[in-house]
Amino acid sequence: xxxxxxxxxxxxxxxxxxxxxxxxxxxxxxxxxxxxxxxxxxxxxxxxxxxxxxxxxxxxxxxxxxxxxxxxxxxxxxxxxxxxxxxxxxxxxxxxxxxxxxxxxxxxxxxxxxxxxxxxxxxxxxxxxxxxxxxxxxxxxxxxxxxxxxxxxxxxxxxxxxxxxxxxxxxxxxxxxxxxxxxxxxxxxxxxxxxxxxxxxxxxxxxxxxxxxxxxxxxxxxxxxxxxxxxxxxxxxxxxxxxxxxxxxxxxxxxxxxxxxxxxxxxxxxxxxxxxxxxxxxxxxxxxxxxxx
Amino acid sequence: xxxxxxxxxxxxxxxxxxxxxxxxxxxxxxxxxxxxxxxxxxxxxxxxxxxxxxxxxxxxxxxxxxxxxxxxxxxxxxxxxxxxxxxxxxxxxxxxxxxxxxxxxxxxxxxxxxxxxxxxxxxxxxxxxxxxxxxxxxxxxxxxxxxxxxxxxxxxxxxxxxxxxxxxxxxxxxxxxxxxxxxxxxxxxxxxxxxxxxxxxxxxxxxxxxxxxxxxxxxxxxxxxxxxxxxxx
Numbered sequence: 001x002x003x004x005x006x007x008x009x010x011x012x013x014x015x016x017x018x019x020x021x022x023x024x025x026x027x028x029x030x031x032x033x034x035x036x037x038x039x040x041x042x043x044x045x046x047x048x049x050x051x052x053x054x055x056x057x058x059x060x061x062x063x064x065x066x067x068x069x070x071x072x073x074x075x076x077x078x079x080x081x082x083x084x085x086x087x088x089x090x091x092x093x094x095x096x097x098x099x100x101x102x103x104x105x106x107x108x109x110x111x112x113x114x115x116x117x118x119x120x121x122x123x124x125x126x127x128x129x130x131x132x133x134x135x136x137x138x139x140x141x142x143x144x145x146x147x148x149x150x151x152x153x154x155x156x157x158x159x160x161x162x163x164x165x166x167x168x169x170x171x172x173x174x175x176x177x178x179x180x181x182x183x184x185x186x187x188x189x190x191x192x193x194x195x196x197x198x199x200x201x202x203x204x205x206x207x208x209x210x211x212x213x214x215x216x217x218x219x220x221x222x223x224x225x226x227x228x229x230x231x232x233x234x235x236x237x238x239x240x241x242x243x244x245x246x247x248x249x250x251x252x253x254x255x256x257x258x259x260x261x262x263x264x265x266x267x268x269x270x271x272x273x274x275x276x277x278x279x280x281x282x283x284x285x286x287x288x289x290x291x292x293x
Numbered sequence: 294x295x296x297x298x299x300x301x302x303x304x305x306x307x308x309x310x311x312x313x314x315x316x317x318x319x320x321x322x323x324x325x326x327x328x329x330x331x332x333x334x335x336x337x338x339x340x341x342x343x344x345x346x347x348x349x350x351x352x353x354x355x356x357x358x359x360x361x362x363x364x365x366x367x368x369x370x371x372x373x374x375x376x377x378x379x380x381x382x383x384x385x386x387x388x389x390x391x392x393x394x395x396x397x398x399x400x401x402x403x404x405x406x407x408x409x410x411x412x413x414x415x416x417x418x419x420x421x422x423x424x425x426x427x428x429x430x431x432x433x434x435x436x437x438x439x440x441x442x443x444x445x446x447x448x449x450x451x452x453x454x455x456x457x458x459x460x461x462x463x464x465x466x467x468x469x470x471x472x473x474x475x476x477x478x479x480x481x482x483x484x485x486x487x488x489x490x491x492x493x494x495x496x497x498x499x500x501x502x503x504x505x506x507x508x509x510x511x512x513x514x515x516x517x518x519x520x521x522x523x524x525x526x
Contacts, residue, residue, distance in 0.1 A: 041340070067442050088303035171392055183367035183443065249437040287302060 003134045008258045009251060014142040014211070016250020017149035021204035022227030023234070023242035024156065024196030025076075029151040030238035032193045034092060039079060039101040041224015042106035043198045047072045047205025048121075048215045049114065055122040061144065061210070064124065068206045069199040076198025077191045086185070110217025121213035152203060153243065156196070160239065165192055173237070222266065226253075229273040235283025244284060271276045294319045294478055295340070295371075295447055300349030300359070302332075302339050309335045311502040312349070317447065317480055322473050324481040324489040324510065327499035334376050335481040336499070337449045340480075341373035342366040353491065368396050370446035373517055376455065376482075378436040382425025386416050389424050389435055393442030402442070409438040412468065430461040437468065447478045454485045466492055486523040490514040498523070 022044055029037045047068040083102050087095045113188055125144055129137045160166040170187045171179040208211035209215050230249045234241025239281060249269055256268040276283065302310040310332050317323045325333045327422040338344045340351060342363035351359040358366050379472040381389050390409060392400045410417035413434040419427060424435055433453055441450055450469065461486065470492050473479050483489035490496055490510045498506035498519065506513065513519050 167384070167388060167392060168395065170384060174381045174383050175379055177343060178375060178381065179392075180343060180363040181367070181373045181375060181379075182439070183364040184392075185362070186363050264349045 003136050004258075006132075007136050008254050010136070010138055010142065011258075012251035012254035014145045014249055014250070015254065016230075016247040017145055018204050018208050018211070018246075019223065019227045019249050020243045020246025021149055021152065021207075022223060023230040023246045024239065025201045026228055026231040026240060027234070027236055028193050028197045030171075030231070031086075031239075032169065032190055033084070033095075035084065035099060037079075037197075038084075038096070038196070038224070038228075039102035039106060039222035040201055041222075041227070042103050042110075043072050043075055043079075043220070044201040044205040044208070044227075045110065045215075045217060045220030046075055046106065046123065048203030048209040049110070049205075049217075049221060050202065051206035051209055052119060052121055052215045055124045061124050061206075065099040065148065065203055065206050068202040071203075072202030072205070073199040076194040076201075079198075080191060080194040085190075107217055107221070114217055116217065118216040118219075120216045121209040121215055125210055141211050145211060148203060148207050152200060156200070157238070159196065165189070166231075169193055173198050184264040217278045218278065226266075226269050229269050232283055233272060233276050235286030236287045237277060238283065238285045241283055241285035248284075294354060295480070296352040297336075297340070299348045300339060300346040300351065302335055302344055302346050304335075309502055310339065310346070313499075313502070313504055314349075314505060315497050317478060319478055320473075320476070321495060322469070322479045322493045324483055324486075324493040324496045325499055326483060326486040326489055328523075329484070330498045330501075332502040333499055334451055335502075336422060337373055337451050337482055338376075340366075340449060341371060346453075358494070364396065367443060369448070370444070372440045372443045372445035372447070373449040374436050374440040374451065374453070378429075378432045378450035379430050380424040380427075380435050380439070382423065384436055385421050386424050386427070387420050389439050390416070390442050393439035396443065397402055401422060405444065409441055412441075412471070413438050426511060430457050431467070433461075433465060434468075435467075437472075437523065439506075441472065441477075445477055447480060448472065449480045449482075451482045452484060453481070454483065454488065462488060472520070486519070487514075490524075 004273065018222045025040050026037060029035060050068040051064045054067045079102055082093055083098050087098060125141055128140045131137050160169060168184045169192065171182065171184060172186055172189045176186055195290045226249060230245035231242050233248060234245030249272065252268055252272065253265050297313060297315045299312045299314050300310055300325055301312060325336060327333050335344065341344055346359050350357060353369060353371055356369060380417060381392065390406055416435055416438055419431065419520045424432065427435060444490055453465050457465065466488050469479060469481065481489055481493065490513060493510040496508065496513050497504050
């Protein structure tokens with residue numbers, strides 16, 4: 001029984017860390033412009049496709065990841081420039097609806113350009129099982145997912161806390177007007193935030209496709225929504241919250257499946273969303289703050 | 294140094310500044326006094342680029358600055374220390390001060406940081422503390438220190454005494470005087486007209502978006518009109 005639980009924890013943490021990578025983008029963008037960027041899951045899908053084509057062209061995992069992150073960073077900046085920036089200062093619901101529009105646009109462009117069928121993802125990582133102890137195993141894909149997540153988290157912590165741009169990001173997300181008075185270029189800072197968040201989603205897309213080896217234009221919807229749940233669970237706008245929210249969600253999901261209710265897996269994720277919104281809308285890490293008027 | 298000519302500013306349909314003109318000369322402390330909602334903070338926000346005037350012009354050190362983005366104005370040496378301090382409460386005291394020097398690329402940022410700590414020893418003690426945990430007076434010192442980190446030529450101070458105990462108000466005002474004596478020009482907005490007039494060289498009185506009186510600070514402090522309206526007697 002103990003070994004079974006440890007095994008499920010390993011499985012849960014590996015899928016959870018993918019949710020965490022996507023959730024970071026949601027939470028960073030929300031932190032800075034108070035927008036739930038519903039197109040974020042589709043950026044994840046684009047990342048998976050870039051990884052797919054890179055792998056088909058013979059690139060290894062490392063370069064596929066780098067390429068997917070770069071393309072997604074540019075895509076994220078473009079989405080912000082073209083769709084959200086012209087609406088800066090408009091009511092929040094207007095930008096939210098625009099985000100849903102961008103999401104549909106990316107999905108349908110994907111179907112138009114690439115066809116609706118799922119494509120098998122090339123095997124760029126040889127899957128080997130390692131026995132940890134007893135019956136508990138971990139495979140090479142899970143190890144890679146964990147390694148990618150940990151490396152990106154450390155990099156993100158460094159960027160946010162130690163670099164000038166990271167300080168600017170935190171300043172803008174705390175008080176945009178005061179940040180302007182420091183001489184911070186708010187538009188550049190917002191673009192930078194979209195670039196980082198989208199690059200993380202791109203990386204998540206590639207490792208997701210390595211784990212579940214297939215890609216299709218609608219693959220971003222469910223992981224995107226779950227990452228949104230993870231971000232809300234941890235406290236939207238709070239970076240460590242997204243990490244913890246993603247891991248908790250992954251573990252709960254795997255727990256529900258392994259207890260024999262695998263049909264309820266997605267339901268459990270959304271039940272968490274409903275429960276957290278009823279009982280602690282600010283999330284696990286959030287403080288209750290009054291809305292600024 | 295600063296010349297504001299006939300600016301008009303609107304908040305939506307509200308005409309907040311109606312043809313305001315004023316000037317500040319190098320080395321001065323100039324104060325803007327007036328009641329709540331008269332438009333004092335609006336003037337400062339327009340100077341620092343947070344608001345754009347619909348007409349009129351603002352010249353700073355020979356450059357036209359109205360309509361420019363805030364970061365370009367800060368770069369020219371006009372720094373605005375806003376009402377209510379607006380420190381970044383989620384960051385440490387030192388990080389706040391470093392953000393003040395955001396646009397500077399020279400090597401003297403570190404030594405300026407030390408100078409700010411000499412001027413405000415209490416900030417040094419709380420260097421690593423989150424600035425949200427500071428008292429009101431300390432936050433005001435932090436906001437002023439942060440503005441000084443940009444090496445301003447003209448410092449705009451908005452209500453530095455707001456919500457502070459009388460002893461602290463005295464301290465803050467003597468620091469403002471020191472800052473001015475070390476070569477920084479100051480434009481000060483205050484509700485505490487008594488204190489403001491006591492350290493300023495010149496003053497403007499603003500009422501419902503218009504300058505209604507201007508002159509030497511001592512003379513204004515002695516005029517009966519001002520005494521009645523703003524000095525409580």
